[in-house]
Amino acid sequence: MRAGATARATLAAASALVLSVALAGTASADAPPDFGDLNPNDIARSTLEDSVSDISPSGYVTDIDPSRYVEELEQEEVEGSTTTVTISADVLFEFDEATLNKGAEKQLTSVAQRLRNVTGTVGVVGHSDGIGDDAYNEKLSEDRAEAVKKALEDELGSGGPDIEASGRGSAEPVAEETGSDGEDDPAARAQNRRVEISFEGS
Structure with missing residues (x-):
């Protein structure tokens, strides 16, 4: 009888531990992120920098011979x-x-x-x-x-x-x-x- 009581007590303790871990995980997931001292301007600047790509002028500029389009007065x-x-x-x-x-x-x-x-x-x-x-x-x-x-x-x-x-x-x-x-x-x-x-x- 005592062995059965001990087993039940052990099982109850284990269940309580699992439940507490699960609740802690849920609370952590539901809590809003902590941005601390992060400045909104820093976020905007970072987003802007990520959206800018280097452009090579050579890929878009075509050589033009001005003499074909400029007439002497x-x-x-x-x-x-x-x-x-x-x-x-x-x-x-x-x-x-x-x-x-x-x-x-x-x-x-x-x-x-x-x-x-x-x-x-x-x-x-x-x-x-x-x-x-x-x-x-x-x-x-x-x-x-x-x-x-x-x-x-x-x-x-x-x-x-x-x-x-x-x-x-x-x-x-x-x-x-x-x-x-x-x-x-x-x-x-x-x-x-x-x-x-x-x-x-x-």
Whole structure:
């Protein structure tokens, strides 16, 4: 009888121990974590740092040749005794317009200064790109040449050289507007939109 009582007492003690361990584990799981002195800003900073990855510029930057997309505002060519100053039409006019824009004055004033001592006739020739109807382009290029002629005459005043204006449309391109792949080349078209001012001397 005593042995049975001892066994039951041992079993009860073991059960109580297991129960106390289980309760302690449950209490530990249900208790909120103790962050102590952890600053919320530290948490945000850590999260931000974990979300940032290094990026290699070489994987996203493509080499670009600026000469294909940047057109010179003014070019000059001397052939024998004749000087030809070529000005991009995009500098002088808005798209599809024949009225000089605000930026044209400075450009043409500089050219006019060189024409003051010219004795021969000054030629102003307008050119367009190949987009659109030929007749329309010829008229547009002629109107633009006339606008440049008038601006030069106004700047020179009386006593200046004779100035003649004409338009050639897209008949005399200086660049091929279709690339080797058959695609349109906007940079080439920009080169073809121009006004040429020719005179004797320099």
